[in-house]
Amino acid sequence: MDLAAGITPEDLDLFIQEADEQLQLLDEDIVRLEKESGNPDLMQEIFRAAHTLKGSSAMVGHQRLSDLAHAMESVLDQVRKGMLAVSPSIIDALLHGLDVMRLLRKELDSPDSKPADITNAVAELSALVTTNEQPVKQVAEHSGVLVPDAEAQTRLEKACQEGKQAYFIKVSFNKESHWTAVRSFQVINSLSAIGEIIVSLPTAQEIEEGKINHLFQILVASKNSAEDIRELLTGISEIENIEINVHEKEISGEAAKATGSDSTVTGKEDTKLSHTVRVDVSRLDTLMEQVGELVINRNQISQLGRMLAEKYHEDEIIVAFGDSLSQIAKIVSTLQQDVMSIRLLPVEIVFSTLPRMVRDIARKENKKVEFIIEGQETEVDRSVIEQLRDPLIHMLRNSIDHGIEAPDKRRSAGKPEAGTIRLSAMHEQDNIVITVKDDGKGVDPKLIRKSAIDKKIDMPENISKLTDHEAVNLIFNSGLSTASEVTDVSGRGVGLDVVKTNIESLGGSVSVESVPGQGTTFTLTLPLTLAIIPALLVSTVGTICAIPLSSIVEAGKLDVKEIQTVRGKEVTLFRGDVLPLLRLDEVFGWSDKNNRSGEALHMVVVKFSGSRVGLVVEELLEQQELVVKSLDHFIGESNGITGASILGDGRVVLILDVASLIRGAITERNNNKIKIKSSVSRLSIK
Amino acid sequence: MAKDTLANEKQMVLFELGTETYGLDIASVHEIIRMQPITKVPKAPFYVEGVINLRGRVIPVIDIGKRFGFEKTEEAKNNRIVVINIKDTTLGIIVDAVTEVIRIPAESIDPVSDIVTSGQSDYLQGIAKLPEKMIIILALDKLLMKDAELVDMTAQDEDVKQEPASIK
Structure with a gap:
């Protein structure tokens, strides 16, 4: 091109x-x-x-x-x-x-x-x-509205700094006037005498070329008052009307968008330099990384300081050193928080792209949808924002496709023709909670149960035992779709299960509530940041691992006597339920069954997607905030590790991927079940 | 003049693995650090020793001895980790010792024949014949590419192994 x-x-x-x-x-x-x-x-x-x-x-x-x-x-x-x-x-x-x-x-x-x-x-x-x-092109344009371009903006700002006031002046000439060009120049001349003409529509050159109709707009910066200007202009003949407004600086579209929600901060102030700075994202990431290193080093130095203080506790220099050390520690903490907050962005960035999508889908489906967005100013870390879009799209599609009924059906159900979908975001402790609420037909637990039995999601007796709420939440199961026909938009039974897996792998959760005939509400909860997570440190065969707190149910001692086996697999009783156990060292292949130590063990009960597993480890250490670092892809994926972090003493710890650990355990268990079944059937054939 | 010498010479970091001397293009070497505690990573490819903390970055470390099918690199005082950058990846390779940095005239580098290396010549860029010794020059980008493929292959193997169970 x-x-x-x-x-x-x-x-x-x-x-x-x-x-x-x-x-x-x-x-x-x-x-x-x-x-x-x-x-x-x-x-x-x-x-x-x-x-x-x-x-x-x-x-x-x-x-x-x-x-x-x-x-x-x-x-x-x-x-x-x-x-x-x-x-x-x-x-x-x-x-x-x-x-x-x-x-x-x-x-x-x-x-x-x-x-x-x-x-x-x-x-x-x-x-x-x-x-x-x-x-006619020119005329059409010139009856437009005067919009100062970038160059004019700069001049305007400069003039304002010199103490001038900007006025936006609209002069309408008498319709019968044949001298509009001449009158316009008269206006220009009079105004030039008392101030600086920033820009005009049409421009002086265009007027010379005769491209002017009966409206002339001028942006002028002057030290005189609006009344002075009016008086000055009324002296010119053939002018029908003069409109003089103080020109308030508008934030040009680009600035407002770039800085997201801060338009309330800069708001309609006088013409001043912008209070925001545009920064490349990669710079922020680097800054965040550097601060992360600083935090690690601070921890190291603090540790050394404590050791020195123990060794020479009377020494004056060491005492002074300790004092300034705690100062630095405080400053580093503040710095870390500040950098974290810089990385926060309003969810508006994702939300603003959705109305278009909703409209397109609704048009395609011949449905009428009123889409309301609330709380778009809610802030989350960039890392989370990037992960929000896809789940939201899936949920909205689902609401339009399965939730909102066709207009005639809505009418006969006594509802307004246009369905309402309300997307809202808010903070709740250290989480962001996003809900997608529609007033559609809702999810019928009976249909879900039937569909789940037809599609053999689980044993029929288990499914019929589920409460309505539990049954409705089955829609997150893969292979379950209640739309009677497959549409272009959804209905293939994929989507909601993807939403669930993605959200849970980020340490969040998703659930659905529904009242048949009245609507459905999806609730999505995610941590505010993925860059720093609270985790529990545990050790096994001398290696320290971190388990994200978001996936931990409980942690405590586990006596070897409490471990029983079911078909060769270790389980224990936990709050009356049979809980499968996973020995971390064996899952990772660091030790095997034959040389298990009989010492006291610890168990961390973790959850994922409704399943619970007890992770058996040697020791529980402490709880810490960890700066998450990603591992290189070629180390291998789906190995039970999501990333790594660095402790105060410089050691690297691995962060466990609870989702993949549990999924692995479930696959193994299912395989065993099938094996047993097949051996039984073989017997019956004999 | 200066350009000529640059074009015809390669600056190499030399290191030892077993009894052999290897060379790495200095442009891909980020730094050379002492051995340090390595955190092992479960289910990683066999030659990945684990990860280390490189001033706040977590980078993988591979045992290049294992990679080439030698004995495991012996732990010794002179052990070093050579940190290299290939494309967007930073990783460390464990070597017995780093000996020197030299300039090698381009014309003294010969391509390798398969017979000498038993089919592994993919990872080798060539062999430099110097008066006193031979230097095996590694082609790192290829080495890493194969790594990625290897990871894929082992992953597929596992899938295949699991399959029969579910078919039953």
């Missing part, structure tokens, strides 16, 4: 960054527009985003992107002027255009890709533009 000559990689990077933001903004806003068609601010924001995109893509020479943005802008302009009413087909066309724009944007990443074709999208958009007005 061809770009304008003289474009540096930095320019391009900047463009790409900006384009991504504008595209995301458009994505969110266009979906919102469908519901809030009467919101002029929203309309303005969309128009501005399309306009910015058009300008900046033309600047870097991405002509097709610019053309498409122009087509979109024309439609938006008519919508804005009330010449076109917002309708699903308009939204569709705009979203379709947006999709093509994303393709065009992607071309910049992979220059070898086939250039995307914009003709369809442009035609679709142009078809919407009402032709009776013969929209």
Whole structure:
């Protein structure tokens, strides 16, 4: 693809960054527009985003992107002027255009890709533009709203620092006037005398070329008051109306998006430098890593300090050393917390991409859905944010596809035609709790039980014993889908089980509650960060391992006498239930059955996906916050280890992957069962 | 002039494994550290000794002696861990001793024949004939690639082993 000559990689990077933001903004806003068609601010924001995109893509020479943005802008302009009413087909066309724009944007990443074709999208958009007005390009544009570009913003900021006030002035000329160009220059001249003209629409040059109608907009910075300016302008003839507003600095779309939720902080202040800084994510990660090392080293030094203090406890220097050591320790702790909080991001980043998806699926399924988002300002660590998207998509799809009924069914059930899906996020202790609540038909425990028996999820007698709540939670089981027909969206019985496994492997949990006929609520709980986890340290054959607290039920002593065997497998009684035991050293192949020590052992009861297993270890050590480090992939996966961490003394500990340990144990147990069954059947054949 | 010498010479870190001398391109060597406690990792490939703490990073350490089918590298005072960077991976390899860093003229490096190495020449870039000794030059990127494949293969083996049980 061809770009304008003289474009540096930095320019391009900047463009790409900006384009991504504008595209995301458009994505969110266009979906919102469908519901809030009467919101002029929203309309303005969309128009501005399309306009910015058009300008900046033309600047870097991405002509097709610019053309498409122009087509979109024309439609938006008519919508804005009330010449076109917002309708699903308009939204569709705009979203379709947006999709093509994303393709065009992607071309910049992979220059070898086939250039995307914009003709369809442009035609679709142009078809919407009402032709009776013969929209002459320039005129249509000039009746737009004055939007200061980046250069104007800088000048504006500078002027404001000099103590000037920015005014946004709208001058309407008499409709009969044939001298609008002349009058405009008169306005420009009078204003130049008392202040600095930042930008005007049309520009002075355009006026010279005669491109002006009856509206002239000027952004001016002046030390004079609004009244002075009004007085000055009323002296010019053929002016019908003068509107003077103090121009408050708006945060341009990009700044607001980049910093996420902090728009409330910078808010509508006077024109000042932005209070936020853009930082590359990798820098934050490095910073986090460095601080992690600092914490480890601090622990080491503290330990040495204690040893010194024990050895020379009367020594003055050692006492002074101890004091400054505790100071440093405090500072490091604060630093660690601060860095952690920098890494926190509002869930809005993920949430904002969802309305579009919900709309698309609902349209496809011919369902009406009101999608409400709450608590998008709730913050979590980046590591968690990245893991949120897929589970949310699955759950929302499930709600639209299985939960919300078709409009006619809803009507006959006495519900409003449009179903409501409410996505909300909030903090609860050290967790983030996200719920997806719909007012659809709910999950019928009877159907689930029947389906579970048909699909042989478990023994029929076990399934019929389940409470309704337990039965409903069977929908997280793989291979169970209640949709009577397989649709494009869901219904293949995969999805919810994936959600459950993913969430649980992150140390979170997911559950569902449902009232038949009234709706379903999914609740998803995740730790605020995955970078630092609380864990219990245990030791076995001289090696220290860490078990994440999130998966621990209980830990305590285990007497060898309490261990019994069932079909050669060790079990024990735990709170009246038979609990399978796993000896950690044997699971890892570090020792074998034949030389088991008969000493006192310890057991850590861990849970995953409703199963419990007792991990047998030699000793329980202490509880600690661990900075999680990933292991290199070629060490081997699914070996019962999720990562490693470094202790205060520099030793490396392995963090156990409870999920894979339990899964391994279950597979083994099932295999044994099948073996026994098959031997029985062989007997009967004889 | 300077360019010529650069193009025709390779700077190598030499280390010993058993009775042989090996060479590693200095560009891939990150640093050389003393032996330190290694945390073993369960069910890792046989030649992976475990992981160590490299100033806050957890990196895997492999026994290159085991990898090439020699005897296990003896624990000795001169044992070193050579930390290398290959593509995006940092790992340590245990060697008997690091001897020196030398420049080897490119023309003295010969390709290896399969007969000499019994089919393992994939990991070798060539053999440098110097007046006093022969130096086996390792091609590390290939070594690691094979590692990844090996991990896959053992994983598949395990799957195959488990299969019959469930079929029964």
